[in-house]
Amino acid sequence: MNRLKEKLLNKTAILGVIGLGYVGLPLAVEKAKAGYKTIGFERHQSKIDMINAGKNYIGDVIKEDLEEVVGNGLLSATLDIEEIKNVDCVCICVPTPLDRYQQPDISHVKKAAESIVPYMHKDMLIVLESTTYPGTTEELLKPILESSGLKCGEDFFLAFSPERVDPGNLTYKTRNTPKVVGGVTAACTEVAVTLYQNIIVAPVHQVSSPKVAEMEKILENTYRNINIGLVNELAILSNKMGINIWEVIEAAKTKPFGFHAFYPGSGLGGHCIPLDPYYLSWKAREFAFHTSMIESSMVVNDRMPEYCTERITKILNREKKSINGSKILFLGVAYKQDIDDYRESSAIKVIDHVLRVGGEVLYYDPYVEKFKDGNVEMIGEKDLTEELLKGVDLVVITTAHSNINYDFVQKHSKVIFDTKNAMKHVEDRVNIELL
Incomplete structure (x- = not known):
């Protein structure tokens, strides 16, 4: 341990990072910026080529930072997992999606661990950052890594430190977001803490x-899932009662304690909040325990795309249109404003619902030129023009991008369904309906 801490x-x-996506690449850049020689391991050759050319593909990475660390030789990317043999500390930042049955798919984590084993050496630190269910590090990773013949806590060190990336957050990035670290042994924790203290x-x-x-980590995102589920349910009720839920929330926000504002929308998006509660619900069944509050919030949130489609239908009916x-x-x-990430986007789920009932769909997103998600594949409109707005029967706002001129949208649209309250500052509201 002392030898690794000294290094x-x-x-x-x-240092190494396995997986150079929304979590891995920002982490790799921060490691290199801190002065460590860093190797990124990635299975997509196109990403490897871009990184080694100093070209960025992640919004939260500053282009000049990437160019600098690549240019001075501190960061490189490779497909060759054998290079792990030269690495002292490796962080695993691979996807942990849900399968078709809403169960955790940790195959990427398992494969990453198995790929490390042939190249493990003494005084090595492995940290899992991918979000997963409680027990993964000790029950899955530790046995795989110990199959190398090395003993955890003595020959190598193993810890879990959850990623806390918030794409598009202008204040908190990888470097200034607090880290939580839990090691298999006290020595594992100590080494992992030393790593992060020298990076962030x-x-x-x-x-x-x-x-x-x-x-x-699951508590963080389940907390948000449940509160969003609550406000989504109240949004549905408020609509039935003729109450503006957005005004209600603004009023509640005036209380200086005991209330934190959450907002309704067309559903949940991103890789964490819609998925993490399912990890816990799945693991809880091992203990014959039902996470009733969590499951109730997921039912509400999962239904929001369908509810929004119902509202779209009613709005069009009032206009005497099917x-x-x-x-x-x-x-x-x-999935959220001012980013290009559409993973688990609720907007695409609403689009899918509308397409299934015969709607003709167009979309405009200044950050997403095209997308492919499940059965839905589309190319966006290049410009948001007067002609485009006047040529459609309904405009649906599903992401509150800040670089859209909403006064222009209001002026030239027949009817608007605003699911994000993006048009709250627009004065003329005659053709706007809120979620």
């Missing part, structure tokens, strides 16, 4: 085990 402190340790400027919080760290054959323009397919 981390004097920055002679070589935010505090590093130690917990007693990987299970605590794994549960902590949704079947109507031309509908969606503004935004990214």
Whole structure:
């Protein structure tokens, strides 16, 4: 342990990151910016080529930072997993999606661990950052890694430190977001804490085990899932009662304690909040426990795309139009504002519902030129023009991008269904209906 800590402190340790996506690439860049030689391992040759050419493909990575660390030789990417043999610390940042039955698919984590085993050496640190169910690090990774013949806590060190990336957040990035670290042993935790303390400027919080760290990450996102489910349910009720839920939330926000604002929408999006509660619900069944509150919120949130389609149908009916054959323009397919990430986007789920009942769909998103998601594949409109707006029967705002001129949209649209309250500052509201 002391040998590895010394290498981390004097920055002679070589660091690795497996998976160079929305989590892995920002982490790899921060490691390199901190002065460590860093190797990124990626299975897509196109991404490897871009990184090694200093070309960025992740919105939260500053282009100049990537160019600098690649240019000075501190960051490189490779397909060759054998290079792990030269790495002292490796972070696993691979996807952990759900399968078709809404069960955790940890095959990518398993494959990453198995790929490390032939090249493991003494005094090596492995950290899992991918979000998963409590127990993954100790029950899945530890046995795989110990099949190398090395003993965890003595010959190598293993920890879990959840990623906390918030794409598009202008304040909190990888470097200044606090880290939670839980090692299999006290020595594992100590080494992992040393790593992160030398990379980020935010505090590093130690917990007693990987299970605590794994549960902590799920708590973060389940907390948001449940509160969004609550406000989505109240949005449906408020609509029936003729109450503006957005005004209600603004009023509640005036309380300086005891209330944190969450907002309704067409559903949940991104890789974490819609998925993480399912990890916990799945694991809970092992203990004959039903996460009733979590499952109830997921029912509400999962239904929102269908509810929004029902609202679209009613709006068109008032205009004496059927949704079947109507031309509908969606503004935004990214899962949140001002980013290009459309993973698990609720906007695309609404589009899918509308297409299934015969609606003719167009979309405009300044960040997403085209997308392919399940059965839906589309190319967006190049420009948001007066002609485009006047040529559709309904405009549906599903992502509140800040670089769209909503006064222009209001002026030239027949009817608008705003699911994000993106048009809250537009004065003329005669053709706007809120979720």
